[in-house]
Amino acid sequence: MRTTIPQFEPYLGQEEIFQVNEVLRSGWITEGARSQEFVKRLVALTGARYVSLAPNGTLALYAALKLLGIREEDEVIVPDFTFLASATAVVLTGATPVFVDVDSATFNILPELIEPAITKRTKAIMPVHIYGQAAKMDAILDIAKRHNLKIVEDAAQGIGVSYKGRHVGTFGDFGCLSFFADKTITTGEGGAVLTNDPGLAEAHLYFRNQGRLERGSFIHPRLGYNFRLTDVQAGIGLAQLDKLAEIVEMKRKNEHFYRELLAEVNQVTFPTVDRDSERVPFRVNILVADPEKLGGFLEARKIGVRRFFYPIHRQPCFNGHNSRVSGVIQNSVRAFEHGLSLPSSARLRTEEIRYVCAAICDFFAGTHVPSR
């Protein structure tokens, strides 16, 4: 057993090293053949008609919002329980994020709270598939249709996740993936923009490549920017995609084992699984009375843990000037107050999971276990 059990670590190996070596040897390190191949593989995996790469998930969301025409006077509805970037991508466009509460059991946006949040300024909804579990897309699509709103899905944590058999990120006008180091598969930094709309797909190609479709030309028909990735990252992405099924299986197996070992511990509950979603446990999450105290206890035993996301409406960077809160927000606050993410790597070993669960049992039994 390792001396420290990390909260998360990427699942990297010789295959990624081989890819990076090959790219460096080839002399072509910006976007090239591997990026094209990575895109093709993402199309095949997600079923989206069009995929293009982005520098990271945050800028993928920003590009998507921008291409849908979101601007200063607009509002975008965002769940209050998510990583900050869902909301800051909205702020980057000049628009106002409007925070609504989430489901107490799944932490995904509550569709019934979306409609009361809609004003004349509302232009889009951003469902987030939080912790690798799909948001209630049927209801969200229905609301968007009735109110003529755009949808940008934040599927940063959602690779491999589907809703009623369809990959997340393919329901809205755009869907965005992240390949940050803590994601199910990673390229270090990286992201992807998914859409089924040929016009939006083409607009994104111009946007991300300095306003032109071909590289090397100095004639720029449109205004565009540099939102490209590199073949070094795409090569890593290809190696990671080869392992996705294996990673997902291990993550599911690990979570199942945690659930089994902690089933008798009354002080620990696991969040609810939504049967409409084919979930990939992005994190192994538990709910306890005092996650700070339990977290400190586990950290002292060299077990890496993480608190849940801090409610966005309480973030010090947000205030009445650049955001708005709709309705009462309780579940997002409760999730933060009680949630704890346990070690969640795909490569966790059985004895490590046993060790973590034994430590949790000791904590609740009030007994002392010597730290390693």
Ligand SMILES: Cc1ncc(COP(=O)(O)O)c(C=O)c1O
């Ligand atoms: C829900 C969510 N949205 C957006 C992002 C932003 O992605 P990135 O870190 O690639 O910019 C992340 C992850 O970091 C995330 O978890």
